[in-house]
Structures are given as structure tokens and as C-alpha cells.
Amino acid sequence: MGAPAIVIASANHQTELSEAFARYEREYDVRLVGDKISAKATAKELMTGGHQVALFVIDSDHDQDELYGLISGTRQAVPTSRRLIVTHVSRFREDNQTFRHAVAAGKVDALLLMPQGPRDEEFHLAVGELLNEWNATVAAPVVENVRIITPEKDALTRELLDYLSRVGLPAGVHHPDSEVGRAVMAECPEDAGRWPVVSSMVGWCGHCPDVRSLANQLYGRPDDIEVDEVVDLVVVGAGPAGLAASVYASSEGLSTVCLEAEAIGGQAGTSSMIRNYLGFPRGISGMRLAQRARGQALRFGTRFFTGWPATGLTPATDGGHHTVHTDGGDVRARSVLVATGVDYRRLGVESIEELVGRGVYYGAAMAAARELAGDDVVVVGGGNSAGQAAIHAARFARSVTIVVRRPDLTATMSSYLIDEIEWNPRISVRGSTRVVDGGPDDVGHLAWLDLEDVDAGTHERVAARGLFLLLGAAPECSWLPDVVLRDEHGFVLTGRDIPPEQWVEDVPPEDLATTVPGIFAGGDIRAGSMKRVASATGEGASVVSSVHAWLGQ
Structure with a gap:
């Protein structure tokens, strides 16, 4: 397979764009064309020759009909590529208004001001981000770790x-x-x-x-690592809340240990593209966000022990320390943040459960989406994670159907994702529907699903090679002692949600404090949380002031 390509379509600014993209010619096959017909022919030629198209760069100087034809045509021709509109400074203000909706709806990945000279690193930072995400989600790795x-x-x-x-x-x-x-x-x-x-x-x-x-x-194996001293804070769970707490606690001089049972980032780390997180106008994948946060926390001194599931917690007595138990030993701490997040609920259909890993996946399973090129896919769930999974799968699959029990997505999904789903011709939504059965093909891979209309009770069998189940929150905190109170659904109670009889001198605990002094909870595991990445991050950051107050007593 040849080098991945960057195709630039410009009628009047070919010189400027050719100079700007010269730095990419060493690792990418950069092609410059003048119109829609040439762009389509070039993409077809590249793909026939075994090349992938990583990025389409479209100059806004085209006639508007031709411009929109280029945008839609590039998606149809190469749905996995990224699309970038560049605009000359003389029309940037006008184009920013014209194409704002196209960017918000995901028709294009970014709108950038065309470089006005050499070393426009802000422009190249954006291009690098687009190519980085393409390489992470589409391209076969050049170097295999x-x-x-x-x-x-x-x-x-x-x-x-x-x-x-x-x-x-x-x-x-x-x-x-x-x-x-x-x-x-x-x-x-x-x-x-x-x-x-x-x-x-x-x-x-x-x-x-x-x-x-x-x-x-x-x-590192858990039993290879020893934490002998009593640390200021142990964070259990390295999702957004745990990562934020790790960054802020260690940056303020608290000795901090973060335990994560599986992958840094938690459930949020599976999101293919988060577009509404503050400070990332072109969006960022959950994996990139998590790895950057981990790098920040490491820089300030947090120790991460990945592969350490918490198996129990012994609260402090008589002013001593709390002890978090793991399969490889104990971690002693003056304070604990429970930030283990949630798992996806199980569908509960036996025939589906038997096919997990063979076309059926809990969570976004981004790596699996690449194998579904040209296939039909079903995504079950109405939250943002389900919307992001559907959009990512649509880059590869022939069709993606989102199945939800509610009539539509408006009550559970962010507007920007609904807009992007409505625009994408490969994605459809089936409201008031649930999956009730499924079965394999001759080699044991998912082949079909039975869908039930929950209002009419009618059934329909559909072809499906992929089923992604993102069914909402199931808290994972069975390892906590009973003295840490939970609600009827298993989420940890904090602050004013704690029953008044548990308050001290009729004063409610602090917002993120649990029923056990020195033990806090934040993120999705906390009762009443918003189940959003930004809110979890905010809770993880804000809990550090409560930790300081507790340690200062």
C-alpha cells in the first residue's frame, strides 16, 4: 500500500496551498487539483492504486454548488478521510458564518484560515490533529508497539x-x-x-x-509494586474525574496514587470524538484526552498503577489511615476518592450474550469498527457515547441503525450529535424499538437481529454484522464497605443526598463527601452526577479542596 494521500482542491490559491503543504510531502502523497471532477478522479485513482486518502483540503473559493458537491462527494468517495475547508483572509468572516453549521453537523471536520506565509504553526497544529486522529482510527500502524x-x-x-x-x-x-x-x-x-x-x-x-x-x-504486575508509605490521596479509577483529581492533587503537593483496573480514561476513553469539551474546537478523542491528562498528572508526580482493580476498602479508625485493597497488595492513604465510574448494563438476551466478541460488543469498541467495512451495524443506546459510536462506525459500515426505547434521541443526546446523525446518510434512528434476539452465521459471527416495536409489539428481522451496546449506567462499587452509603441503584451518596440522620450536628457533608470522613466520590459513580465528561472533570478538580480541608484537620 502506498503512502496515504492529501488531496487539495483549490481554484485560485494553489500556489499558497502548495507551499503550505510542502512540509507533508515526505510522508504523504500530496495532490493538488482545481475542481470537483478532478478531485473525484484523483481520489478514485489513488484508491485503485492502493493508497488511502487521509485528508481532503477544500478551498472555499469554489462556486457554492460545486463547493457543497465537493464536501458531500468526498464523504461518499472516502468516508474515512478527514475534510478541511480553508478560506482566504479576505472572506474568512463571511465563510465562518456560511460554514458554521456544516462544521457543527460534522459535514466537515474543520474550517481554517488559509496560511498567509511560512511557519503558520496554528494552521499546521490543526492539520496535524486531523491527521493524528485519522492515523489513530483508520490507518494501519506503521510501527507496532x-x-x-x-x-x-x-x-x-x-x-x-x-x-x-x-x-x-x-x-x-x-x-x-x-x-x-x-x-x-x-x-x-x-x-x-x-x-x-x-x-x-x-x-x-x-x-x-x-x-x-x-x-x-x-x-507492571500488581505484586511487583509496593506502596509502603501512607499517601495523601488514593484515587480509585482513572476516568475523567480520577484524572482531574490526580492532576490537581499532585500539582498542589499532595502525594497521590491512582489505581485503574483496565485502561486509563475509563468509559470516556472509548469515545471516538468529543466535540463539546472546552478548549478543543475541533474535538478530541477520549483516548487522546485521557493520555494527555495522564501525562500531566505524571509530570506533577502522580503514580499510576494500571491493572490494579480495587477489591475492598477498610475505613480508618481512631484517626488512622484508610486502606484500599487490591489483588497485588494494599495502598494506605489519608483520603480516598472513589471515581470508578460505571459499566454498561447488560442487554440480558442470552442469544446475544453468546456472541460477545464475535460481532457483539459492549461499548464503542473502536478497533472493531474497522472490520465492518461494507456491513450493516446496529448501535443500542441514546446517550452521547452511543451517538459518537454510531458516527465513528458510519465511517466504515454501509449502514448504521441507532435503536432506542424512547421515541427519539432528543431527551438523552446532545444537540450537536443529533444534528450530525440527522445529516449523515448512513445513519438512521429507530425509536420505540429494542433488540430481542440475534443469531450467528455459519462461522459463529453475528448475522442477524430481531427488533421489536415496543408500542405495537411487532417484530422485524434485520441483517447485522455488528452490534454495539451502550445501554446506560451500571455502577461498579461492590468492593466498597456498607458504611459508604449508596442509593437504591447502587450509586454512592454524597453531600445533601446523604440521609439527615447521617449528618453530624445537623450539618450536611460537603458536596462530594460520603458517609465516611475522608472518603469522597466523584464522576459517574456519584448519585445525581450529570454523566458528562466535563462535569466529571470538574468534580475531580473540585474535590481536591475538600481533601486539603480534611488533611488539615
Whole structure:
């Protein structure tokens, strides 16, 4: 396969754009065309020749009909590519108003002012972000940090790929008889036949029985790490709330440990593109946001122990310390933030559960979407995560159907996502509908689903090679002691939500404080939380002042 291409369509500013994109010619096949017909022909030529088109750059100087034809035509021709409109300074204000809705609805990924000279790094920062996201979600990795050797891409292999995608590690799957497969197996011949075998750049090679084993090999086994001292704060869960708390606590001098059972970023880390997070006008993937936050926290001194699920918590007595228990040992802390987030609820249909990993996935499973090119996909769920998963899947799949029990998405999904879904011709929404059955093809992969109209009770069988289940919040805090009160759904009670009989001298606890002094809760696990990335981040940051007050007593 040849180098990925950047196709630039401009009628009047070819010189300026050619000079601006000259810096990309070493790693991309940069093509300059003048009109819609040439752009379409160039894209077809590139794809026929084995190239991928990473980015279409469209100058707003075209006739408006031709311009919109270029926008829609590029999506139809190469739905996985990114689309960028550039505008000359003389018409930037006008174009900003004209194309604002197109950007908001996802018709194009960005609108930028054309470079006015050399070293316009703000422009190239935006281009770099678009290419970065394309490389992370579409392109096959050039350098593989992890190699998975297996005769077939089974359910476990897909789970490993999904985990590696969430932690930002490029990975490849190779057959044992391939050149790469033979080279890896020469390093660990004793594991031949015990698939999958995983080889990583940190020097480990061997059979990998589950995702947790992979996490422990990449980041250290729990029993290899000792935390002997009593730390100021242990954060349980590295989702948005836990990451924000880690950054702010360690930046203010608190010794901080963050435990994460699986992947940094939690459920939010599976989002393909978050467009309404403050400070990222072109959006950012959940994985990128999580890895940047982790990097900030590491810089200030937070210690992350990935692969450490909390198994219990022993509250402090007589002014002592709290103890968080893990499979690999205990962590002692003066204060604890519970930020374990939530899991997706199970569908509860036995025939569907039997196909998990073979076309059925809980969560966005971004890595799996690449394998569904030309297939029909169903996404179950009406929240923002479901909308983001549908938009990402539509870059690859022939059709995507969002299934929700409610009549429509307006009560549960952000407006910008609804607009983008309505515009996308590959996505449709079936309200008042639920999945009641499903079955495999001859090789055991999902092939069909039965959908039920919840009002009429009628059933319809539809073809589906992919089913992504994003069914809402199921709290995961069974490891907490009973003295940390939860509501009837299992979410942790904090602040004024705690029953008055638990208040001290008729004064309610602080907003994020639980029924146990020195133990706090933030993010999706907290009763009454907004279930949004930004609100979870805010809670994680604001809890640090309460931690300071507690430690100062």
C-alpha cells in the first residue's frame, strides 16, 4: 500500500496551498487539483492504486454548488478521510458564518484560515490533529508497539486490540506462519499453540490469556509494586474525574496514587470524538484526552498503577489511615476518592450474550469498527457515547441503525450529535424499538437481529454484522464497605443526598463527601452526577479542596 494521500482542491490559491503543504510531502502523497471532477478522479485513482486518502483540503473559493458537491462527494468517495475547508483572509468572516453549521453537523471536520506565509504553526497544529486522529482510527500502524500472533482473530484477540486502542498503543495481528509470526514465535517457542501470543516493545513475549494479563505485562504486575508509605490521596479509577483529581492533587503537593483496573480514561476513553469539551474546537478523542491528562498528572508526580482493580476498602479508625485493597497488595492513604465510574448494563438476551466478541460488543469498541467495512451495524443506546459510536462506525459500515426505547434521541443526546446523525446518510434512528434476539452465521459471527416495536409489539428481522451496546449506567462499587452509603441503584451518596440522620450536628457533608470522613466520590459513580465528561472533570478538580480541608484537620 502506498503512502496515504492529501488531496487539495483549490481554484485560485494553489500556489499558497502548495507551499503550505510542502512540509507533508515526505510522508504523504500530496495532490493538488482545481475542481470537483478532478478531485473525484484523483481520489478514485489513488484508491485503485492502493493508497488511502487521509485528508481532503477544500478551498472555499469554489462556486457554492460545486463547493457543497465537493464536501458531500468526498464523504461518499472516502468516508474515512478527514475534510478541511480553508478560506482566504479576505472572506474568512463571511465563510465562518456560511460554514458554521456544516462544521457543527460534522459535514466537515474543520474550517481554517488559509496560511498567509511560512511557519503558520496554528494552521499546521490543526492539520496535524486531523491527521493524528485519522492515523489513530483508520490507518494501519506503521510501527507496532504490540504484536499479537494468532491463527484467527477470535473474541479475545478483539478484546486485546480494543484495550490497546484505548491506551494508545499501535498493534498488529499476524498469523503464526507469517514472517512476523515466525520471528515472534522464535522468541517464545514454548507458547506455540497457546494463542494468542503477544510480543511488546518492552521485551515481553508469551501467551496472553486475558486483557488484565496484558495490562500487567505492559505496566507492571500488581505484586511487583509496593506502596509502603501512607499517601495523601488514593484515587480509585482513572476516568475523567480520577484524572482531574490526580492532576490537581499532585500539582498542589499532595502525594497521590491512582489505581485503574483496565485502561486509563475509563468509559470516556472509548469515545471516538468529543466535540463539546472546552478548549478543543475541533474535538478530541477520549483516548487522546485521557493520555494527555495522564501525562500531566505524571509530570506533577502522580503514580499510576494500571491493572490494579480495587477489591475492598477498610475505613480508618481512631484517626488512622484508610486502606484500599487490591489483588497485588494494599495502598494506605489519608483520603480516598472513589471515581470508578460505571459499566454498561447488560442487554440480558442470552442469544446475544453468546456472541460477545464475535460481532457483539459492549461499548464503542473502536478497533472493531474497522472490520465492518461494507456491513450493516446496529448501535443500542441514546446517550452521547452511543451517538459518537454510531458516527465513528458510519465511517466504515454501509449502514448504521441507532435503536432506542424512547421515541427519539432528543431527551438523552446532545444537540450537536443529533444534528450530525440527522445529516449523515448512513445513519438512521429507530425509536420505540429494542433488540430481542440475534443469531450467528455459519462461522459463529453475528448475522442477524430481531427488533421489536415496543408500542405495537411487532417484530422485524434485520441483517447485522455488528452490534454495539451502550445501554446506560451500571455502577461498579461492590468492593466498597456498607458504611459508604449508596442509593437504591447502587450509586454512592454524597453531600445533601446523604440521609439527615447521617449528618453530624445537623450539618450536611460537603458536596462530594460520603458517609465516611475522608472518603469522597466523584464522576459517574456519584448519585445525581450529570454523566458528562466535563462535569466529571470538574468534580475531580473540585474535590481536591475538600481533601486539603480534611488533611488539615
